[in-house]
Amino acid sequence: MQHALELTGLFAFAMSGALMAIRRDFDVIGIAFLAVITALGGGILRDVALGDTPPPAFTEWEYLVVPLAGAAVAFFAHSALERLTRALLVFDAAGLGLFCVTGTVKALDHGLAPVAAAALGVTPAAGGGLLRDVIARETPALFRPDTELYAVPAIAGALLVAVAWELDAYEPVLGAVAAAAVFGFRLLAIRQDWRAPRAWRRG
Amino acid sequence: MQHALELTGLFAFAMSGALMAIRRDFDVIGIAFLAVITALGGGILRDVALGDTPPPAFTEWEYLVVPLAGAAVAFFAHSALERLTRALLVFDAAGLGLFCVTGTVKALDHGLAPVAAAALGVTPAAGGGLLRDVIARETPALFRPDTELYAVPAIAGALLVAVAWELDAYEPVLGAVAAAAVFGFRLLAIRQDWRAPRAWRRG
Amino acid sequence: MQHALELTGLFAFAMSGALMAIRRDFDVIGIAFLAVITALGGGILRDVALGDTPPPAFTEWEYLVVPLAGAAVAFFAHSALERLTRALLVFDAAGLGLFCVTGTVKALDHGLAPVAAAALGVTPAAGGGLLRDVIARETPALFRPDTELYAVPAIAGALLVAVAWELDAYEPVLGAVAAAAVFGFRLLAIRQDWRAPRAWRRG
Numbered sequence: 001m002q003h004a005l006e007l008t009g010l011f012a013f014a015m016s017g018a019l020m021a022i023r024r025d026f027d028v029i030g031i032a033f034l035a036v037i038t039a040l041g042g043g044i045l046r047d048v049a050l051g052d053t054p055p056p057a058f059t060e061w062e063y064l065v066v067p068l069a070g071a072a073v074a075f076f077a078h079s080a081l082e083r084l085t086r087a088l089l090v091f092d093a094a095g096l097g098l099f100c101v102t103g104t105v106k107a108l109d110h111g112l113a114p115v116a117a118a119a120l121g122v123t124p125a126a127g128g129g130l131l132r133d134v135i136a137r138e139t140p141a142l143f144r145p146d147t148e149l150y151a152v153p154a155i156a157g158a159l160l161v162a163v164a165w166e167l168d169a170y171e172p173v174l175g176a177v178a179a180a181a182v183f184g185f186r187l188l189a190i191r192q193d194w195r196a197p198r199a200w201r202r203g
Numbered sequence: 204m205q206h207a208l209e210l211t212g213l214f215a216f217a218m219s220g221a222l223m224a225i226r227r228d229f230d231v232i233g234i235a236f237l238a239v240i241t242a243l244g245g246g247i248l249r250d251v252a253l254g255d256t257p258p259p260a261f262t263e264w265e266y267l268v269v270p271l272a273g274a275a276v277a278f279f280a281h282s283a284l285e286r287l288t289r290a291l292l293v294f295d296a297a298g299l300g301l302f303c304v305t306g307t308v309k310a311l312d313h314g315l316a317p318v319a320a321a322a323l324g325v326t327p328a329a330g331g332g333l334l335r336d337v338i339a340r341e342t343p344a345l346f347r348p349d350t351e352l353y354a355v356p357a358i359a360g361a362l363l364v365a366v367a368w369e370l371d372a373y374e375p376v377l378g379a380v381a382a383a384a385v386f387g388f389r390l391l392a393i394r395q396d397w398r399a400p401r402a403w404r405r406g
Numbered sequence: 407m408q409h410a411l412e413l414t415g416l417f418a419f420a421m422s423g424a425l426m427a428i429r430r431d432f433d434v435i436g437i438a439f440l441a442v443i444t445a446l447g448g449g450i451l452r453d454v455a456l457g458d459t460p461p462p463a464f465t466e467w468e469y470l471v472v473p474l475a476g477a478a479v480a481f482f483a484h485s486a487l488e489r490l491t492r493a494l495l496v497f498d499a500a501g502l503g504l505f506c507v508t509g510t511v512k513a514l515d516h517g518l519a520p521v522a523a524a525a526l527g528v529t530p531a532a533g534g535g536l537l538r539d540v541i542a543r544e545t546p547a548l549f550r551p552d553t554e555l556y557a558v559p560a561i562a563g564a565l566l567v568a569v570a571w572e573l574d575a576y577e578p579v580l581g582a583v584a585a586a587a588v589f590g591f592r593l594l595a596i597r598q599d600w601r602a603p604r605a606w607r608r609g
Contacts, residue, residue: 027399029354030346051459053254058319076403116464135337143436151435196433200482230602232557233549256457261522279606338540
């Protein structure tokens with residue numbers, strides 16, 4: 001079931017990459033590339049930083065095929081999908097919750113200290129979107145003060161996992177709870193329009 | 204002979220990086236850096252992803268010296284070179300053909316499955332130009348619908364090599380034929396103005 | 407003492423990243439991220455290229471905490487800091503001198519040839535600022551002809567170290583002298599407004 005959820009998340013990430021490429025009028029190569037890099041780029045960065053090479057994104061065929069399928073769907077159905085962006089955000093949030101937990105567990109497994117594991121652990125969830133925006137020459141959505149909280153729930157979930165691990169209290173069920181909490185937190189942030197603060201300015 | 208062709212390709216890639224830097228009014232450091240990253244960046248990305256570190260780009264001196272020589276030529280002769288861009292495209296196409304084959308063989312050698320090997324295999328050929336455009340803040344030429352096919356011939360050649368490998372039918376001579384076919388395909392695309400499609404829009 | 411100097415340099419680098427993020431109106435996540443990537447990104451790139459994974463930036467907690475502290479200071483005190491940018495440049499120059507020497511020594515230690523070691527060795531000093539500018543969508547300060555020499559002193563120092571190493575004449579004290587020379591060279595470049603040349607143009 002975790003694997004099915006993982007592929008669903010990758011599909012949603014890929015869709016956001018493909019739709020961005022179409023908005024920027026990239027050709028089919030650009031659409032496929034941006035879909036793949038948005039879905040897999042963050043995880044590849046984490047794996048390369050951990051020395052886990054070649055990354056599973058390259059050795060397990062479904063990790064590459066799912067984003068390519070997402071790109072193909074977007075290629076034909078992008079105008080319908082643009083009307084479904086709110087729905088896509090739900091799947092994206094599921095990916096966010098899942099990947100920040102699995103990402104942190106993998107980093108802890110490689111011996112990283114809690115804060116570093118959380119920082120690297122959110123990369124599979126948030127790094128792909130950052131690469132997407134840099135390549136498409138957009139201000140990173142991750143950092144824009146007018147977008148709803150994205151990294152904040154992921155970091156909170158990652159820190160929760162890291163602290164539990166440090167206290168030898170980590171269990172897979174706790175990971176599932178953390179992923180669900182991140183998912184709910186993110187959806188609530190979208191609904192309630194919660195945003196991260198800008199730099200502090202004297203009143 | 205392959206090595207000579209390789210260095211010729213790197214020289215052409217470096218030239219495209221250096222000329223871009225000059226067009227963007229970068230200083231001599233930017234010209235040298237963009238020449239080197241355009242020539243070597245894609246191969247370094249592939250090697251790091253495969254865990255082949257430090258990459259040959261850093262351990263074999265000629266891989267660094269050739270792009271720096273390209274930068275030096277561009278530094279002095281850029282206005283003449285701007286008139287030779289069509290000629291440079293021929294050398295660039297030679298590099299494209301050669302690197303997508305050698306890149307894919309290396310990825311297959313590291314145990315990657317065919318599609319992933321092809322995807323990573325075109326990185327040495329196409330990744331440097333992408334890095335060049337991101338750093339120079341240009342829309343990536345690789346993805347622009349008004350540029351002639353570049354990634355498409357490379358991916359076709361890489362897939363050919365990967366499939367032959369999978370069927371245990373790969374021979375160096377087949378690699379040479381694939382590289383030559385990519386080279387010819389790319390030149391034909393330039394001559395005939397073939398382009399990759401944009402996202403599909405209902406008439 | 408070297409460690410204290412190192413953390414001071416990271417703090418100055420982080421500050422330049424955080425202030426850039428604030429200028430671009432990024433939110434608190436963007437401020438923290440850009441501070442961390444400006445301070446640590448170059449070193450992480452070098453370590454990943456050398457195969458030294460996970461990089462010390464992730465395994466030693468102070469390397470992550472110091473840039474985050476820099477981000478926190480900038481978050482509250484950015485308007486005061488903007489008036490101190492000349493002072494910050496002094497600490498930045500100290501980091502430049504130190505990191506180009508330690509970076510080169512590490513690359514030589516991993517068996518790289520002198521020129522490649524110098525090229526990779528300046529990455530911890532200069533790579534973070536390049537990543538900062540690419541993510542913030544600025545023309546890289548490193549390459550702008552209207553900024554004072556930055557990479558040139560670092561490359562000079564790195565080459566000095568590499569040549570001494572090659573001649574078996576490297577001693578820690580020589581490294582300290584090289585770092586100090588880079589520091590002085592950079593400050594002099596700022597004071598005297600020395601800049602790197604643009605591409606050569608016939609009178």
